[in-house]
Amino acid sequence: MRHHLPSPAIPGPGIASRITSCISCHAAALYLSVTLIVTMALPTGLSANDIRLPELGGSTSSIISQRQEYELGQAWLKAFRRQVRTHHDPQLQRYLEQLVTRLALSSELKDRRFELVLINNPSINAFAVPGGVIGVHTGLFFYAESEHQLASVLSHELAHLGQRHFARRLELQRKTSLVSLAGLLAGLVLSATVGGEAGMAAMSAAQAASMDTQLRYSRQNEQEADRIGLETLFRSGMDPAATAAMFERMLAATRYVGKRPPEFLLTHPLAESRISDARGRIAKYPARQYLDNLEYHLMRVRSVLALEATPALAAARFENELTGSSLSRQAARYGLALAQSDMSEHATARKTLAPLLAAEPERFTYQLAAATIERNAGKYPNAINHLEKLAAEYPENYVVQMELAETLLKANRYGESERILETLSRQRPTDPKIWFELAEVSGLAGDISGVHLARAEYFILTGVFDKARNHLGYARKLVDQDFKQSALIEQRLRDVAAMEQRNERL
Numbered sequence: 001m002r003h004h005l006p007s008p009a010i011p012g013p014g015i016a017s018r019i020t021s022c023i024s025c026h027a028a029a030l031y032l033s034v035t036l037i038v039t040m041a042l043p044t045g046l047s048a049n050d051i052r053l054p055e056l057g058g059s060t061s062s063i064i065s066q067r068q069e070y071e072l073g074q075a076w077l078k079a080f081r082r083q084v085r086t087h088h089d090p091q092l093q094r095y096l097e098q099l100v101t102r103l104a105l106s107s108e109l110k111d112r113r114f115e116l117v118l119i120n121n122p123s124i125n126a127f128a129v130p131g132g133v134i135g136v137h138t139g140l141f142f143y144a145e146s147e148h149q150l151a152s153v154l155s156h157e158l159a160h161l162g163q164r165h166f167a168r169r170l171e172l173q174r175k176t177s178l179v180s181l182a183g184l185l186a187g188l189v190l191s192a193t194v195g196g197e198a199g200m201a202a203m204s205a206a207q208a209a210s211m212d213t214q215l216r217y218s219r220q221n222e223q224e225a226d227r228i229g230l231e232t233l234f235r236s237g238m239d240p241a242a243t244a245a246m247f248e249r250m251l252a253a254t255r256y257v258g259k260r261p262p263e264f265l266l267t268h269p270l271a272e273s274r275i276s277d278a279r280g281r282i283a284k285y286p287a288r289q290y291l292d293n294l295e296y297h298l299m300r301v302r303s304v305l306a307l308e309a310t311p312a313l314a315a316a317r318f319e320n321e322l323t324g325s326s327l328s329r330q331a332a333r334y335g336l337a338l339a340q341s342d343m344s345e346h347a348t349a350r351k352t353l354a355p356l357l358a359a360e361p362e363r364f365t366y367q368l369a370a371a372t373i374e375r376n377a378g379k380y381p382n383a384i385n386h387l388e389k390l391a392a393e394y395p396e397n398y399v400v401q402m403e404l405a406e407t408l409l410k411a412n413r414y415g416e417s418e419r420i421l422e423t424l425s426r427q428r429p430t431d432p433k434i435w436f437e438l439a440e441v442s443g444l445a446g447d448i449s450g451v452h453l454a455r456a457e458y459f460i461l462t463g464v465f466d467k468a469r470n471h472l473g474y475a476r477k478l479v480d481q482d483f484k485q486s487a488l489i490e491q492r493l494r495d496v497a498a499m500e501q502r503n504e505r506l
Contacts, residue, residue: 066110066111069130069131070111070113070130070131070132071131071502072129072130072131073115073129073130073131073132073133074115074131074133075463075502075503076129076131076133077115077117077129077131077133078460078461078462078463078503079463080117080133080135081117081432081461081462081463082462082463082464084119086117086118086119087118087119087120087138087306088118088433089118089302089306090398090399090402090403091299091302091365091368091399092118092138092299092302092303093116093118093398094398094399095295095296095299096116096118096136097114097116099147099150099151099154100114100116100134100154100158101114102236103151103154103155103158103232103233103236103238104158105236106232106235106236107155107158107159107162107228107232108159108162108228108232109158109161109162110162111132112132113131113132114132114133114134115131115132115133115134115430116134116135116136117133117134117135117136118135118136118138119135119136119137119138120137120138120306120307121137121138121139122137122138122139122142122307123137123139124137124139124140124143124249124250124253125137125139125140126140126153126154126157127157128157128158128160128161130161132161134154134157134158136154138303138306138307139303139307140153141299141300141303141304142300142303142304142307143246143249143250143253144246144249144300145245145249145327146239146242146292146293146296146327147238147292147293147295147296148233148238148239148241148242148245148290149242149245149246149249150246150296151233151236151238151242152229152233152238152240152242152243152245152246153246155229155230155232155233155236155238156225156226156229156243157225158229158232159224159225159226159227159228159229159232160221160225162228222274223277226243226274226277226278226281227281229243230243230278230281230282230285234285238290239288239290240281240282240285241282243278243282244275244278244279244282247274247275247278248275251275292328294328294330294331295365297327297328297330297331298328298330298331298334298365300327300331301318301331301332301334301335301338302335302338304317304335305335305338305339305342311339311340311342311343312339312343314335314339314342315336315339315340315343317335318332318333318335318336318339319336322336330356330359333352333353333355333356334353334356334365334366334369336352337349337350337352337353337356337369337373338369338372338373340352341372341373341376341377342376344376346373346376346377349373350370350373353366353369353370353373357370364390364394367386367390368390368399368400368403370386371383371386371387371390371403371407372403374386375406375407375410380407380410380411381411383407384404384407384408384411387400387403387404387407388404391404396427398424398427398428401420401423401424402424402434404420405417405420405421405424405437405441406437408420409437409440409441409444414441414444414445415445417441417445418438418441418442418445418447418450421434421437421438421441422438425438425454425457429457430461431461432458432461432462435454435455435457435458435461436454436458438450438454439451439454439455439458442454448478449475449478449479449485452471452472452474452475452478453471453472453475453489455467455468455471456468456469456471456472456475456492459471460496460499463503465496465499465500468496469493469496472489472492472493472496473493475489476489476490476493
């Protein structure tokens with residue numbers, strides 16, 4: 001379900017009441033923080049008993065290795081995908097992947113394998129899970145007024161990963177972590193689903209025994225992540241001052257919450273002292289001119305489109321921005337064109353987009369918007385022609401290939417769409433959306449074994465191993481005369497068994 005958002009300048013009480021306490025990643029309860037994300041995005045009717053995350057190990061576990069961290073992250077990601085519907089927008093995904101990569105190259109992180117998860121949720125949140133899993137809520141785009149502010153949150157998350165705060169935390173708390181996490185999880189589920197004092201009381205009881213040590217260690221990690229995140233921002237060519245500005249945006253948003261929880265219960269505490277501390281650290285960096293990035297504002301518009309309840313409400317928002325206050329009038333016009341196309345006002349959408357294309361005909365995002373409008377209008381040959389030209393200019397570009405595959409599908413050119421998705425599945429084998437789409441188009445193309453193989457990979461990535469096994473079995477029966485394909489399926493069945501055993505050990 002989409003949410004109608006207030007204007008960027010003054011968040012209304014409706015939005016503030018939905019703002020999670022997860023403001024920026026707080027490594028003191030890192031695993032807990034990602035659990036909170038699960039509870040916020042659970043499908044209707046799912047209870048605390050339905051939540052299944054990998055265990056962290058027994059009370060005698062020593063500090064976990066980087067390899068174990070990676071395996072834990074991958075297991076957690078499968079559990080997360082199984083229970084939470086993630087947001088699919090190839091353009092937003094590509095933009096975030098490029099930004100995270102840029103920041104990671106300037107960070108202290110050694111293992112730079114990432115899995116980026118996008119969640120359509122209005123709360124201000126990003127999170128990092130050991131093993132390189134990074135999650136971003138679309139609401140973070142709404143509140144970050146520049147790419148530098150968004151990057152300040154992501155660099156903070158990368159600092160937690162680079163300093164291995166999760167492993168250090170687990171070592172410190174190895175004898176009590178499972179007990180406290182279980183109690184905190186129950187409290188957070190109550191808080192997220194029922195609200196009121198019940199959840200807060202459960203969380204308070206769970207934390208009481210070891211709160212003092214936890215809190216001091218938490219704040220130490222948080223300060224370290226702030227400091228290293230600032231350094232990462234500066235080294236990557238981003239504005240360190242954006243950290244304090246983003247903190248202020250977050251703090252202003254929380255002031256609209258009627259009853260703010262005590263700071264020690266927040267998984268991501270944001271005290272005024274953090275803002276002043278950030279300002280003090282920023283003063284040591286040399287003054288520079290930092291340019292704004294239009295591409296960020298275009299992606300920000302896409303997040304607003306995803307969050308608005310209807311295209312009509314989105315169109316009204318962008319029209320107001322074009323005539324009033326706006327962070328970027330080009331972005332507002334771009335958003336208006338997309339919203340008009342979603343409303344089936346395709347001729348109007350073309351006219352709205354035309355000035356942007358005239359001013360910057362080579363801008364990739366505008367060219368994609370033109371193709372999208374043609375596809376929405378049912379002008380499939382026009383859209384395909386446009387996208388094929390882009391594909392020639394940007395070979396192996398994930399966004400172009402996904403848009404072309406979708407357009408070919410709508411044009412009933414199933415075999416061509418299937419071939420593109422098969423290529424993408426080899427380039428991005430851990431992207432469940434590609435496998436999901438490949439299964440659909442394979443069925444339409446009459447490739448029944450391909451349907452089962454693609455569905456198996458989708459279920460593997462979402463941690464539903466029994467269904468993955470079933471589909472691999474169906475595919476094996478269909479290709480039993482193909483020795484090579486049968487051998488590959490047998491190996492994949494062994495892989496699934498090994499994954500299940502590994503998950504049980506985590």
